[in-house]
Amino acid sequence: MFQGKAISLTRLASGIVELIIDLKDESVNKFNLLTVSELSKALDILEQTSDIKGLLVTSGKDVFVVGADISEFGAAFAAGPEGVINHLATNNRNYNRLEDLPFPSVVAVNGYALGGGFELCLACDYRVASSKAKVGLPETKLGIIPGWGGTVRLPRLAGLETAVEWIASGKENSAADALTARVVDGVVEPEVLRDAALATLQLAIDGKFDYKARRQQKTSPLQLNFIESMMAFETSKAFVGAQAGRNYPAPVAAIKAMQKAADKSRDEALQIEAEAFAKMAQTPIAPALVGIFLNDQLLAKKAKSWEKKSDKKIERAAVLGAGIMGGGIAYQSASRGVPLRMKDVARKGLDVGLAEANKLLTKRVERKKMTPSEMGDVLNRIEPMLSYDGFDDTDIVVEAVVENPEVKRKVLAEVEQAVNADTVLTSNTSTISISWLAEALQRPENFCGMHFFNPVPVMPLVEVIRGEKTSDRAIARTVAYANAMGKKPIVVKDCPGFLVNRVLFPYFAGFSLLVRDGMDYQRIDKVMETWGWPMGPAYLLDVVGLDTAVHAEKVMAKGFPDRMQRDYQSAIEALYEAERLGQKNGKGFYDYQTDKKGKPEKVASDVAVKQVQGVVQGDANDISDEDIIARLMVPMATELMRCLEEGIVESPAEADMALVYGIGFPPFRGGVLRWIDTIGLATFADMAKKFESLGALYTPPASFADQLTNNKKFYG
Ligand code: NAD
Structure with a gap:
């Protein structure tokens, strides 16, 4: 029926039409200008075809839709408040038209459905999710608020409490949590998702489900009395405002928009949402947070591309020096599944390192983020030792002994004797030149800096420092290790103080x-x-x-x-x-x-x-x-x-x-x-x-x- 570069319409035997989102030449679906314009064309066809019984919305990728295309935000924000409101209106018209189709719609949420992608799901009559799906409205994390009906449809569908929690936190929610919160109607295993969504649609077509009542709920004012509404909104504004702090106004702005729109119809509420969105987009905070998001994507891309160049997946590591940093590095590596040896010169040092790792793990167990048995597994991945025995199977070594130039040179030269010719050696020094330390080595090309920040589990950055003789191979392996540890590696050149x-x-x-x-x-x-x-x-x-x-x-x-x-x-x-x-x-x-x-x-x-x-x-x-x-x-x-x-x-x-x-x-x-x-x-x-x-x-x-x-x- 329709074949675009992002959206297609296919007629199925039963009078059902399937709308498939599959953005060409991209690994994920995102709502960019092209997708928005194709959705509008697809809706023209859906509205003009007389014998359609129902609409199934699916994705042709592993994810559903990750959101609006954030790289297009800059231009949209620069268009001023009116421009922003117009930009939002185009797709809001789409979602309203989808919601108002003369037949029921069901979306099969197969993976990530975030932001504008999730708002599309909210515009459909029913949502059936794969157990692997993750849904949410992360806009407030970018200094804006949902702009395609999130603040309008979510509270009407799932209640104010859920809407405030989801929108103010911007968190991703599992399919199971979404079901408990009544945001999705069913959760099934990925293999049967499409069938389950089709079955749901058939029930709606057959009149077993009252999809029109669903629509009524989403397009009418919120069902709260005045006192309830006052209490709920005022309490949540105070709570959320205190949590977010004055430099992050978006979560409270989203609640205010919901409050202002509570007694309004869908279309009036969408207008309130758009105005509040435009106001946020005009602050310097929104472009700054959007910038952080895009920068982070660039970092991830660079780190991935280094990792691809690595000659080896890191299977075993070692850390020298079991102090504050050594203990933190051991904890981080082991808890991310990379076993390592932790070597010190003194039993006392090993005790400090192990105590550091133990303390961090105990905290996780206390916070119920880890079971005691998982804690045991992590500790088993750390092998404390006082010699270099068995170091010849280590892929990478992080030296984290005392900040003494001569001691470091001696330790690096020593460990070079104990490892393989291709093992990469790194130093966590804060102040000593990497090129100078490399002079103590026979294979300086295998050496670079790997500078962690204290406390290691909390601070995401790792500076990977290229010395004069460092090879790309050493950088690639070190970045691969930082990635495996869940860190954010940035490759910098050697100089006093490195970058930070x-x-x-x-x-x-x-x-x-x-x-x-x-x-x-x-x-x-x-x-x-x-x-x-x-x-x-x-x-x-x-x-x-x-x-x-x-x-x-x-x-x-x-x-x-x-x-x-x-x-x-x-x-x-x-x-x-x-x-x-x-x-x-x-x-x-x-x-x-x-x-x-x-x-x-x-x-x-x-x-x-x-x-x-x-x-x-x-x-x-x-x-x-x-x-x-x-x-x-x-x-x-x-x-x-x-x-x-x-x-x-x-x-x-x-x-x-x-x-x-x-x-x-x-x-x-x-x-x-x-x-x-x-x-x-x-x-x-x-x-x-x-x-x-x-x-x-x-x-x-x-x-x-x-x-x-x-x-x-x-x-x-
Ligand atoms: P620390 O004093 O807590 O630990 C150093 C450990 O090295 C001690 O356990 C000591 O016994 C051991 N050691 C000494 N000589 C050794 C040898 N020959 N072989 C094996 N182990 C030996 O120090 P730390 O704070 O963990 O710092 C370690 C390194 O990390 C330093 O280079 C420091 O500049 C760097 N660093 C520290 C921080 C920080 O905030 N602490 C941050 C980034 C980088």
């Missing part, structure tokens, strides 16, 4: 200068936290460890003396000299007590404040919040631009994601470079200019001057 610490320490340098000039560090923390950082710089330094920071600062000063060399004593150094090392010994910029859950709790410290007073040279306590932000963010941003210019990192997307995944840069800002695009290159240039007297950290590199002249943003 190289840009983090200039930010700390900006902090130190500001404290030297008289600014209260607790105020700096508050301002930066309000700006979006999960913790302010002083707090973050306490977490990193002030001894580690002093050491890393020295490495950076040696590497980049023009901008990282100091001629004054910093607060970090003063506290370190007073043996305040941060969280690790319970005192740094703040004091730490252990809370009821055994976690370190931060409290203000008069002793630290007094100590820091000793290094203050000015009385700059009247600086505005805006200038505090500029004085810290400009050094970080200019250094990130330099990394991009020097090819330390390949793309703005990877540069931005490294900071989001490595140090928790606020996602709603989209990344440091996206933030500059958002405020405008000229605004950033003025910001830097204002503080240029503070030194080279505040001077953007030559590439930025070019970008400024040509108004060339980091993202297209």
Whole structure:
């Protein structure tokens, strides 16, 4: 009946028509402009053909429909509120027409049905899902709200509580959960899905199911009385608002749209939804979060393509040094199913590593995310040892011994003797040059950096660092291992601090200068936290460890003396000299007590404040919040631009994601470079200019001057 590039219509024997979604030349179905326009054409035919008894909607791929095509969002958002509303209206008309067809419709949900794909399912009369299907409305995670009827049909179909929970969290739901929530009508095994959907359709055609009553429910106002409605909406707005925080307004906006539309018909409610969507799309947050999503896809694509080049699937690994990091790496590898040997020089070290893994696993068992027997299996995958016995079957080794250059060189040379000629060796060093460490090896081409972030199970980033002699084979195997561990690997070039610490320490340098000039560090923390950082710089330094920071600062000063060399004593150094090392010994910029859950709790410290007073040279306590932000963010941003210019990192997307995944840069800002695009290159240039007297950290590199002249943003 119809054959497009995304949608086809086929007449089946029983008077039923099957609409198949199968987007040509793509691995998944997504609702792009082409699909929307073909759906409209298919509906013309369905409406104009007189003898159709029912419609079956299926997918020709493993997934149903993963959602709207997010890469088309940028252009849609740029069209202004009216443009956005028009963009939404086209497909809303489609879904309404589908819902209003003069015969019943059933959708067979075979796999992922998310966002716009799931909203299509909601427009059908009945939903039969495969037990493997995953459904949900993830829009609020992108800073927007559902725009093709999700906030209208879901509450009318499944009740307000389910709609609020699903939409505000943006979570993916299993088919079983969707059935319990009455969002789908049946769940069957994948092999019988099509038959089950056809049988359901036949029952509706035969009048055994009242599909018109179903439609009535979806197109009428929500069935709540005024008091119920007030209570439900006000409580959920307060709860969801507190959870999401003020930088993530979309979940509350979705609830407000549902509230405003509660006593309205479908068409009026859709208009309210579209207006609320357009409002969200006009905030800088939506494009930033959409950008994060697209960047993450790019990262995944690059990581997959490296993995494809790997000469070996990682079957057995090893970690040297069973400290905090070694234990975390062992836990992560073993819990993702890759067995490993964990070697240390001392029994005590092994005990620390095992205790670390045990602690992490116990937490999972307590949270019911793992059974005790699974915990046992994971622990069995970690083989603690004091020798290199059996190391010749290891595919990859991660060295995570103490941060001492000579010890590391010695350990790497030793392990090279114990492994095969093709085993890849990596180091988790934070500050030592990869090319320099490679000099200790006979096969430097087999060696690269594999830099994890603390705590390993929580921080997604792994920097894979290419030294001068590192081969592509070594990079590919290391990326494959990071993927197997469920991490986000980014390949960077060797330089002092690699990528993340190289840009983090200039930010700390900006902090130190500001404290030297008289600014209260607790105020700096508050301002930066309000700006979006999960913790302010002083707090973050306490977490990193002030001894580690002093050491890393020295490495950076040696590497980049023009901008990282100091001629004054910093607060970090003063506290370190007073043996305040941060969280690790319970005192740094703040004091730490252990809370009821055994976690370190931060409290203000008069002793630290007094100590820091000793290094203050000015009385700059009247600086505005805006200038505090500029004085810290400009050094970080200019250094990130330099990394991009020097090819330390390949793309703005990877540069931005490294900071989001490595140090928790606020996602709603989209990344440091996206933030500059958002405020405008000229605004950033003025910001830097204002503080240029503070030194080279505040001077953007030559590439930025070019970008400024040509108004060339980091993202297209
Ligand atoms: P740690 O002091 O907790 O552990 C180091 C372990 O190495 C100890 O168990 C020690 O017994 C063992 N060790 C020493 N010499 C050894 C040898 N010759 N062979 C085998 N084991 C030996 O240190 P950590 O914090 O786990 O750091 C380890 C590495 O990870 C360092 O290079 C550090 O820079 C890097 N790193 C640390 C962090 C962090 O936040 N802690 C973050 C990223 C990277």
